[in-house]
Amino acid sequence: MKFENKVVKRTTASELRHPMELLAKMGRDLIASRELAWQLMKRDIQAEYRQSILGYCWAFLPALVTATGLTLASRSKVLNVGVTDIPYPAFVMISMVLWQTFTESLNGPVQMVTKSKQMLARVNFPREALLVATVGKILFNLGIKLILVIGIFLWYRISISWSIFLAPVALIHLMLLGIAIGTxxxxxxxxxxxxxKGIVLMTGFWLFLTPVFFPEPKGAGSFATLVRLNPVTPLLVTTRELATTGAITNEVGFWIASLIAIGGFLIAWLMYRLAMPFVIERISS
Structure with a gap:
């Protein structure tokens, strides 16, 4: 698929006047963006890992290093996290992989669109290609992280039940929430x-409100309330539980957070679609 360089004429007429036509066009552009999205995804992956000694290991090294530090702090009693359903090193490593996937989903759309400013200003192409390329890159990195997760299951001899086949469904919802916010x-x-820059600060603080390196608090108190109100909590915890113990502790919270993720993504995609022509016009002037 080829896209010609040309001056794109912007219109201020709201596409919301014809919602069905807008939805149909969004669907067509999503399908038409596949080839370009593939090229953008390959470009970003090659650029990210080409000039690197450790290469693809960087996909899971941040999670591994952070989990190792937290495990050492827990064993030395500096960090008191309580009782976990699986060995704590496995608990925190799996949780960090899930958290890193969420943050990549949140940061991915912003990074992809920011890097493509010049192309957006000069070339007319389906803007959904940037989102599809982001999803492809997240899935690629997730595939590498799964090598670490499989190693954890084997090393700690974590039993596998049928529920592990449902874990990808919960994980998709977790990714969708991040992509919705990023979009x-x-x-x-x-x-x-x-x-x-604010996203970095936000996710850093958000980590401490998510049961990544500690079990979900059951008691009362302001901190426990904030953790429970955090939409990432039921999605991440349910994904972890389905992959390990198979016992879901907050099914209602999971479905509420899933509806927030799905609805939030659809709204964010619509806003992205409507706002981008005006943003591009502004950065091009």
């Missing part, structure tokens, strides 16, 4: 660098 922030990040 919503894309237009703002293109205009203001503060949003890209």
């Amino acid at each position: 919503f922030l894309c237009p703002f990040a293109m205009l203001y660098q503060d949003f890209s």
Whole structure:
């Protein structure tokens, strides 16, 4: 599929006046973006790992290093995390892989769109290609992380039940929540660098409100309430439980968070679609 360089004429007429036509066009553009998305995904993956000694190991090294540090802190009693359903090193490593996948899903759309500013300003192409390429890159990195997860299951002899086949469904919902937030922030990040920097601060604080290196708190208190209200909590915990113990502790919370993720993504995609022409026009002027 070829896209010609040309000056794109912007229109201020709202596409919302014809919602069915807009939805149909969004679907057509999503399908038409496949080939370009594949090329963009390959470009980004090759650029990220080409000039690297450790190469693809960087896909899971941050999670592994962080989990190792937390495990050492727990064993030395510096960090008291309580009782976990599986050995703590396995608990925190699996949780960190899930958390890293979520943060990549959140950061991915913003990074992809920001890097493609010049192409967006000069070339007319389906903008959904950037989102599809982001999803492809996240799945590629996730595939590498699964090597670490399989090693954890073998090393700690974690029993596998039928529920592990449902874990990808919960994981997709977790990724969808991150992609929804990232897609919503894309237009703002293109205009203001503060949003890209703010995401780093936000996810750093968000980590401490998510049961990644500690079990989900059961008691009362402001901290426990914030953890329970965090939409990432039921998605991450359910994915971890389906992959390990098979016992879901918060099924209602999971489905509520899943509906938030799905609905949030559809709204974010619509806002992205409507806002991008005006953002591109502004950065091109």
